[in-house]
Amino acid sequence: MSIDQKRILEQQLWAIANILRGKMDADEYRDYILGFIFYKYLSEKIEMFANRILTQDEVQYIDIKEDTAEGKEYLEAIKEEALDELGYFLKPSELFKTIAKRGSARSDKEGESNFILDDLSKILTNIEQSTMGTDSEEDFNKLFEDLDLTSSKLGRTEAAKNDIIVKILAQLDLIDFRLNDTEADVLGDAYEYMIGQFASGAGKKAGEFYTPQAVSTILAKLVTTGKKKLKSVYDPTCGSGSLLLRVAKEVNEVSNFYGQELNRTTYNLARMNMILHDVHYRRFDIRQDDTLEHPHHLDLRFEAVVANPPFSAQWSANPLHLSDDRFSQYGRLAPSSKADFAFVQHMIHQLAENGIMAVVVAHGVLFRGGAEGHIRQYLVEDKNYLDAVIGLPANIFYGTSIPTAILVFRKCRENPEDVLFIDASAHYEKAKNQNYLRPQDIEKIVTTYQNRLVEEKYSYKASLAEIKVNEYNLNIPRYVDTFAEEDSIDLNHIATQLQALDLDMAATDATIADFCKQLNINPPF
Incomplete structure (x- = not known):
């Protein structure tokens, strides 16, 4: 997609968002816009699929008469294949373009749209119900639950609500997502773009579902170092799933995606995001639950593990966790008021012997004492899993201005005699409300890590003995001297x-x- 095409698409999407802006907050109208984009995708996908099946009969799916014996026979055959291949089913009368055009047509009452809310609600329910008893049931279960067509924020009357929804569908119907173009991922890019834009307007809530694209790119490039294919990638706090998908862009193939997310709405976004990016329902397993208290993939080990966990989150720190294989060998649990190391321990437990793990943490994780200092020492001294510490600029995350760091872990390290420290905190572009990493900043971080380069005032390889002398304090200024002498x-x-x-x-x-x-x-x- 060219820059001009991308700009036009973004303008079209914002025109749709503007229909709801002012009526509700960004994190609320996000659910409507992304939900309808997903519905449009499912409709276009199944229509393309059905038309391929019907090619020999010279019949178009949209033209099938659903109430005839022949039509019912066609639909039954297509449904069986669609459930196996796509994981869901939609009848021609339930397609996005059908309901959008019906809503746009004027009713007998002058100036009013045809009333479609009831039918639209049934269609969204039917999509989910079509998967009942199939392998894809869990992946589609309650996917549209956040798309509330009865909300008073849409309008005070049913007619007012209907008019708003009709306008959204009509505008979205004008956009060509070019699903036939295998080289373009227009719909996936549109979805990712809108998630990012909603995050920028959602303030502190954005951290629940979105990692800035530049940070996602760095994490993805780090964990795919030296690899062209991955058997699996895992994110224990996967949010909208964007980080998992970003990893896939760095290699030729990812066999399976795994993730877990606590927030129900964000969990729905993640499943939609996977399907929109053409990840087959059999290739992803996203669960909704508390990763630390109720993990769902403990029996699996992953070749790439990435995460941007919530900073200094609370967790139970229940002493019973000391008998949990994830934590037992450390002898100490992360504090109940700061779960950062609990996430790190969980991720290391899930990491395969040949895998790479990259996790974003707040700077306090690098130097706080107590239980965290004990865990840090165990990881470096006893296990020697820590491969690199990368300092990022302040104010690059939505909802917080604190500086952060990336910890890279490997169980089978190629350079076990030292740990690479990178201070990239001064390499960024300053924007009006937020700093951001430029392509050259990302490239410098990744190249420095992959080649383990040492550069004055930027990177340093600290021996394990040196880290021991510093009492396993990993604060980056202890290792990378960025002091600049002032002119005499x-x-x-x-x-x-x-x-x-x-x-x-x-x-x-x-x-x-x-x-x-x-x-x-x-x-x-």
Whole structure:
């Protein structure tokens, strides 16, 4: 997709968002826009699929008469294949373009749209119910539950709500997502773009579902170092699933995607995101639950593990966890008020022997003492899993301005004698409300890590003995010296300048005094 095409698409999407802006917050109208984009995708996907099946019969799916014996026979055959291949089913009368055109047509009442809300609600329910008893049931279960067509925020009357929804569907129907173009991922890009835009307007809530694209790119490039194919990638706090999908862009193939997400709405976004990016329902397993308290994939080990967990989140820190294989070997649990290391321990437990793990943490994780210091020492001294510590600039995440770091872990390290420290905190572009990493900043971080380069005031390889001397404090300034000497000051020159100023001031005072004498007034000093 060209830059111009992308710009036009973004303008079309924002025109749709503007229909709801002012009626509700960004994190609320997000659910409507993304939900309808997903519905449009499912409709176009199944129509393309059905038309391929019907090619020999020279019949178009949209033209099938659903109430005839022949039509029912066609639909039954297509449904069976669609459930196996796509995981869901939609009848021609349930397609997005069908309902959008029916809504746009004027009703008998002058100026009013045809009422479609009830039918639309049934269609969204039917999509989910079509998967009942099939392998895809869990992947589609309650996917549209956040798309509330009865909300009073859409309008005070049913007619007002209907008009708003009709406008959204009509505008969305004008966009060509080019699903036939295998080289373009227009719909996936549109979905990702809108998620990012909603995150930028959602304030603190954005951290629940979105990692800035630049940070996602760095994490993805780190965990795919030296690899072209991945058997699996896992994110224990997967949000909208964007980070998992970003990893897939760095390799030729990812066999399976795994994730877990606590927030129900965000969990729905993640499943939609997978399907929209053409990840077959059999290739992803996203679960909704508390990863630390109720993990769902403990019996699996993953080749790539990535995460941007919530910073300093609370967790139970229940002593019973000391008998959990994820935590037992450390002898200490992360504090109940700061679950950062609990997520790290969980991820390491899930990491395969040949895998790479990259996790975003707040800077406090690098140097806080107590249980966290104990866990940090165990990871470095006893296990020697820590491969790199990368400092990022402040104010690059939505909802928080704190500086962050990326920890990279490998169970079978190629360079077990040292840990690479990178200070990229000063390499960024300053924007109005937020800083962001430029392509050259991302490339510098990744290249430095992959080649383990040492550069003055940017990166340093610290030996394990050196880290031990620092009592396993990983604070980056202890290892990367970014101190810049100020220019020396010539005090004699400064003294001469001050003397010259004193003479100038005395001459000026004399001139003012002379003027005052001529005017017969007292001088101001």
